[in-house]
Amino acid sequence: xxxxxxxxxxxxxxxxxxxxxxxxxxxxxxxxxxxxxxxxxxxxxxxxxxxxxxxxxxxxxxxxxxxxxxxxxxxxxxxxxxxxxxxxxxxxxxxxxxxxxxxxxxxxxxxxxxxxxxxxxxxxxxxxxxxxxxxxxxxxxxxxxxxxxxxxxxxxxxxxxxxxxxxxxxxxxxxxxxxxxxxxxxxxxxxxxxxxxxxxxxxxxxxxxxxxxxxxxxxxxxxxxxxxxxxxxxxxxxxxxxxxxxxxxxxxxxxxxxxxxxxxxxxxxxxxxxxxxxxxxxxxxxxxxxxxxxxxxxxxxxxxxxxxxxxxxxxxxxxxxxxxxxx
Numbered sequence: 001x002x003x004x005x006x007x008x009x010x011x012x013x014x015x016x017x018x019x020x021x022x023x024x025x026x027x028x029x030x031x032x033x034x035x036x037x038x039x040x041x042x043x044x045x046x047x048x049x050x051x052x053x054x055x056x057x058x059x060x061x062x063x064x065x066x067x068x069x070x071x072x073x074x075x076x077x078x079x080x081x082x083x084x085x086x087x088x089x090x091x092x093x094x095x096x097x098x099x100x101x102x103x104x105x106x107x108x109x110x111x112x113x114x115x116x117x118x119x120x121x122x123x124x125x126x127x128x129x130x131x132x133x134x135x136x137x138x139x140x141x142x143x144x145x146x147x148x149x150x151x152x153x154x155x156x157x158x159x160x161x162x163x164x165x166x167x168x169x170x171x172x173x174x175x176x177x178x179x180x181x182x183x184x185x186x187x188x189x190x191x192x193x194x195x196x197x198x199x200x201x202x203x204x205x206x207x208x209x210x211x212x213x214x215x216x217x218x219x220x221x222x223x224x225x226x227x228x229x230x231x232x233x234x235x236x237x238x239x240x241x242x243x244x245x246x247x248x249x250x251x252x253x254x255x256x257x258x259x260x261x262x263x264x265x266x267x268x269x270x271x272x273x274x275x276x277x278x279x280x281x282x283x284x285x286x287x288x289x290x291x292x293x294x295x296x297x298x299x300x301x302x303x304x305x306x307x308x309x310x311x312x313x314x315x316x317x318x319x320x321x322x323x324x325x326x327x
Contacts, residue, residue, distance in 0.1 A: 005037060006102050008322045013099050015199045016318055017115055017296060018108040018306075019044070020206030021284040022251075022277060023216035025306035027060045029204075030108040032311045033318060034068035040098040042091055043072035044109030044118070047250040049087065052078045052236050056229045056252050058220065069103070078236060078247035088117040092197060104322065112287040115203075119295055121196040125188045128180040136176040137244035140168050151175060158186045166279045169249060202321040203296030204314060207288045208305045210281075216305065217277045221252070225270060234260045251280050298327040 008014070016039070018030050030041045043049060047057040051074035059073055071094040076082050091107065091114070098105040107118065140148055145168040152175045153160035159174040177185040221229075233256040241248055248254075252273040259269035291299060300317045302310065321327045 005104075005319055005322050009099065009104050010102050012322070012325070013199055014104070014322050014325075015095060015197075015201045016104060016106045016204060016321075017044070017119075017201050018106060018204045019110060019112075019115060020288065020306065021208070021213050021281040022058070022110055023213065023220045023281070023305075024110075024206040024208060026108050026110065026206065027058070027064065028308075029306040029311065029314065030106050031060070031064050031067055032308070033315065034104070034106050036311075036315055037104050037318065037322075038102070039104040039106040040069040040071060040094070040101075042094045042098070042105055042107045043070070044087075044091065044107045044111055044114045046082070046084075046087070046109075046111040046114060046246065048073055048109065049076050049082050050074065050078050050247045050250075051076065052247060053232050053250055053253070055224050055227045055232050056256075057250060058224070069098075071097075078239070078245060079241055081246050084113045084117040085122050087114055088122065088197075091118055095197075095199065104318075110284050112284070116295065118197050119201050123189050124191050125177060125185070126181055128176045132180045133176050134244075136172050136179065139175075140172040141243055145171070148172065148175070152178075155179065156184045156186075158184050162186070164279065164283055166276075167283055200297045200321075200325060202318065202327055203291060203299045204318070205288050205291060205299060205301045206306050207285060207301055207303055209303075210285060212305060213281045213285065214278050217281060218274055221270065221274050221277060224252075230256055230260065230266075233257055237261070251277050297325070300327050 016033065018026050020026050033039055034041050045057065047053060048059045049072055054074060060070055065073070072090055095105040145166045148168055149160060149163070149165050149171050152171050156174055156178040163170050163174065174185045177188070229252065233253055236253070237257055237260055255269040255272035255276065258264045259266050298321055300314065317327045
């Protein structure tokens with residue numbers, strides 16, 4: 001990093017947040033930026049934090065991680081769930097360490113809730129009693145997503161209208177909150193968040209057309225299968241973990257579990273996993289299109305997937321932000 005930018009990082013403590021839908025090239029861009037600007041890459045993907053699924057979650061390769069410092073990848077066992085609040089504490093430590101060493105923190109991932117927790121703080125949602133959570137999560141495992149969504153619609157029509165029919169994880173969360181507290185999750189989300197991070201954050205957003213994302217999802221999942229995704233899931237299944245754990249609900253895990261148990265053919269498992277990933281990417285795109293300066297101090301929005309051809313342009317934007325606060 002040149003001396004002028006390095007001094008600005010130390011003085012102003014900026015953070016760069018690189019985000020986009022799955023298979024949009026975020027990790028590669030983060031490494032390129034970190035190499036050019038003496039940065040530290042900090043994971044903001046809720047599944048890459050677990051060590052058991054590096055292939056299926058498209059975690060950075062050993063080669064990429066050797067090129068620049070990476071933090072919060074594979075730091076949790078699948079049996080130990082990581083909440084947004086727990087991730088936020090880890091990320092804040094990683095950011096502070098990077099700043100202390102004069103490095104630019106580059107937070108990268110596709111988990112919108114993590115970015116919200118970092119930039120805006122944590123919504124004041126009461127803890128859900130264990131028995132209520134267990135009941136709802138059991139329903140999540142035993143009924144189809146549309147049926148679970150219908151249960152939410154009956155209890156909390158406001159949140160049901162906001163959530164995708166197939167987003168069973170978020171539907172279950174909204175359902176457990178309304179059952180535990182008698183109030184809509186939307187009511188808590190409308191309250192002021194607590195503990196916004198004291199940093200100026202530049203959001204670098206990839207918002208490509210959905211057909212491009214779908215094509216990338218297809219190609220990447222085929223590559224994951226070739227690289228050992230089935231073997232990862234087979235090893236995870238052997239541990240007989242609670243199916244309600246976050247790692248057990250990672251996109252692609254459930255169809256491949258059905259395959260390794262001999263319940264469906266490999267081709268069917270792959271197609272279901274690709275379908276689930278496309279649905280997930282659609283939700284990510286919806287979140288990305290709704291970002292504003294309330295979420296990031298400044299935003300660079302790129303209406304395509306990240307590629308090497310974009311690095312020089314994005315670096316100029318980041319340098320300007322680090323030096324001036326503008327982008």
